[in-house]
Amino acid sequence: MVALVDRAQKRLTLQTAPLAADTTAIRSLDWDRDRFDIEFALENGTTYNSFLIRGDKVALIDTSHEKFRQLYLDCLTGLIDPVEIDYLIISHTEPDHSGLVKDVLQLNPKITVVGAKVAIQFLEDLVHQPFERKLVKSGDRLDLGQGHELEFVSAPNLHWPDTIFTYDHKTQILYTCDAFGMHFCDERTYDEDLAPLESDYKLYYDCLMGPNARSVLAALKRIGELPDIQTIATGHGPLLRHHVPEMMGLYRDWSQAQAKAATTVAVFYTADYAHSERLAQAIAHGISKTDVAVELVDLKVAEPHEISVLVSIAAGLVIGMPPQSGPDAVSTKAALSTILAAAHAKQAVGLFESGGGDDESVYPLRNRFQEIGLTEAFAPILIKETPTDATLQLCHEAGTDLGQWLTRDRSIKQMKSLDNDLDKALGRLSGGLYIITAQKNDAASAMLASWVAQASLEPLGISIAVAKDRAIESFMHVGDRFVLNVLEEGNYQPLMKHFLKRFPPGADRFAGIKTYPAANGSPILADALAYLECEVVSRMECSDHWIVYSRVDTGRVSKPDSLTAVHHRKVGNHY
Template sequence: MPNAKKRDVQVLPIAADTTVLRSRSWTQLRFEIEYALARGTTANSYLIRGDKLALFDPPGETFTDIYLAALHQRFDVELLDYVILGHVNPNRAVTLKALLKVAPQITFVTSNPGAINLRTALPDTELKILVIKGEETLDLGKGHNLQFIPTPNPRYPDELCTYDQQTEILYTDKLFGAHICGDQVFDEGWEIFNEDRRYYYDCLMAPNARQVETGLDKLSSFPVRLYATGHGPLVRYALLELTQAYRTWSQQQNTQAIKVALLYASAYGNTATLASAIARGITKAGVGVESINCEVAEPAEIQAAIEKSAGFIIGSPTLGGHAPTPIQTALGIILSTATNSQLAGVFGSFGWSGEAIDLLEGKLRDAGYRFGFETLRVKFKPTDVTLKLCEEAGTDFAQSLKKAKKVRSPRVPATNVEQAVGHLVGSLCVVTSHQDDVASAMLASWVSQATFNPPGLTVAVAKERAVESLMYPGRNFVINILPEGKHLGLMKHFLKPFTPGEDRFTGIATEKADNGSPVLSDALAYIECSVSNRMEAGDHWIVYAIATSGKLLQSDALTAVHHRKSGSHY
């Protein structure tokens, strides 16, 4: 693998007159939840050379210099006719300005919301913009007749896909991507990308599942050979499987019995990032999210989402000491529509003050709403710690709704099967993990040795567990095995509910393992583990890990075990 700090541009022809330029970074580019696996990313751009020259999605300023150098080396950039933007991100402004200096004749092709964002990103710049309002076409010559398909969602209201009839390539921008960096351009052996693609979907698409389904319906009429994605490997070999997976995942989200309306506006992207982390926590707990960007949503859409939700969460930046107008409008709709039986939540980001957050919280408390978590106030950019806090807050919010709705069936006598399954005995352990500035732990009894060579084990982790997000392939954790007769104190400590962001190890004696995770000083033994892979299994993830190190701390003690009477609950 290239040096971890290295950035480069990988250039490769992928079809007739068509080239991909993959700007690559092997490091996490910024603190956002969709990058949390820290496997780097690629910013994929494409160039079609018909009678006219069209460039898709130039990358952000992180790559501006090396990207332009790669373009100049291979193409006549000064002859560029079109720059097609699947969505307009402000961090692309530097690259777009540099392109305009070389080719001032460029016509930008984008959706109507994209045109608004583009003018905001490039103020005081004379721009030629072809605004796509529907499924319009653009003929580049040599058979490259482009069909544009708007596929907006709350996170990316300007989202635009493009289909080339000549090559049967669908340029999907955010859809079907993954944040992973490597030398592989296409997705041969595509199963190895499943984890990354699912994580990407869960972070970016799940809160917008209704719009994703609508987009899939629009795209289904096109015969496609290749998805030219905005990030990660291009999709050639898993076209059918990934498309069906997106539809299945979206349908699962859209049919959840309990839903949360997540309303927000975001001036600089920070509040949207917090919203993504909260949504991730909610969906982990098996509750649906209807994400609404109040800056582009109609009042009727906001009202409908609130009416069908069991709870609502609203987030806002603070601009000039106030909440932006769309948030004030949304607040008015909430106060006139939501009932006091609906659970509430407030979050937001700010620079020097947080009046908008205080306004939202004060108005909702005065109106008598119950809060599902303590109001989240984040100054400046979120960090890994604050994103983890938001995720845990979302999970707590969802679990509170499930308890209120009594989703779990009342306890009834166990069936024969449940009684039999319940008599599978497991060792009582505490799983601990510490990565960067984030630490977590959970009590576990579904732990089992799985392989001799290499020495490996499996851990079943409920999807809503906070530690779950620290147990992806390549991550490390420790299994702390508890001693019989001395386990009750630790068991009670790690069984208690923790508030979002609360330190799990307060009052617990620990040491640091070689892999950085906490070792409980009172454990019988500990095993240092590295996650090899994991499998989705109903309401749990089955994590397979390799034992890399370990030690017996109490040679005269026996292992504490967990006896159950039913296999329907812990």
């Protein structure tokens, strides 16, 4: 292990570890990273993993995030003279793995870059200098000598369109970049103890892999043809060695369940153009919260037949506007034509700009869909600047609105599904009336809540049940802070009526409401009876809700003699 920054600072450290014969992992540990966009909270930081394989020839698999530039390059040059590296294998070109490709090429311009065709095309725009290249696809092999024969496996859309896996036949290590990974920063190289990893593994799958469940199943089928896989060397988090069959089995089970979902939304974007992929991911995650399957498709590389088939089975379509000029304009415009030809009136649709300044106009395409008869699930999302937390929240909420629209009939059916006596009995469980408020940077949210209870005395803690498809759920991950506003009996109707409204995606929940900031930055409602400032400590998944346990840091009552408003229901199978 090489610790290049004091670990006590919990900032950036580097670790090297031998994996097998002639094989070394270089793990960049990012202790402080707490979020990948607003919907993806990182409770335990993350790592960016890179690998060095030495045979008669030497291969480096992936690099690191640019924030590790000096640490990584110092470590790499301490392990090997860069001029001895023959191949740089690019699993995919997302910046957290390819951020130092240009730096490595400057150290050794003669390195041959190995990657999928799409990856090489992306790199040309990234490094802006000529380089030797070797294009590979599934089944291609690269012999490094001394038994290290590398076989490549195409795995598009996991989670970028240019992803490839690399399998070393000598060590039986499969290098998978994002797939099978997790955002979990720990000095342990491997998955010895699953317990602390399980929730991060599932969250990572849900956010990055779940929207491409069919692609996951296709990749699992391809790697199933490889000899025994002893280790999965992931791009993020601990490497998998002790629980490989179990972890692969979870991917298979989750993906099969997603692929069988009755309702699917196709989200089309243009990889490596402006913010298209980032915005598409935010919308896709919002959709997936409603238990609707999502398929992410890159307009640049998708085959016309693939697009046509997916559109024909999808209940909803989301399209990020591609560039109207440049080398990709012809292929993306053809893809849009294919979508229009396959779309039908029973579908819902949503459009968003990519924010590249050269986007195709949303409105002609919107008019075409309206002529066909599609229902607009959310107003076009127009991006005029670099996306902020508020922008990503808007996308996230737009996706959730689309998913809720598509599942509205199912939700109504579920409301009527319980036995009448049981339904009435369950409804006799009463609760108070509260409003949860939260703020992160320029993004804010609020929710009327009733399923709230004190959960501990030392420390003082409360539990709140939050439906998975609520917008505020993204503000209530471990480490997040919020305010629980207690409503007053006899004086709660105006606030309850306001926060029960269905807000459009990105709308200001607090317009016209008097608030003042809590110490933790979240809004306190001036007309609340009392408030509690809280920090999320843990979450437990309960089918359609999360049980969020939070520590109470401080609080105040504005009217000591008043009582809390109480919510009495007639039935128990909906709010």
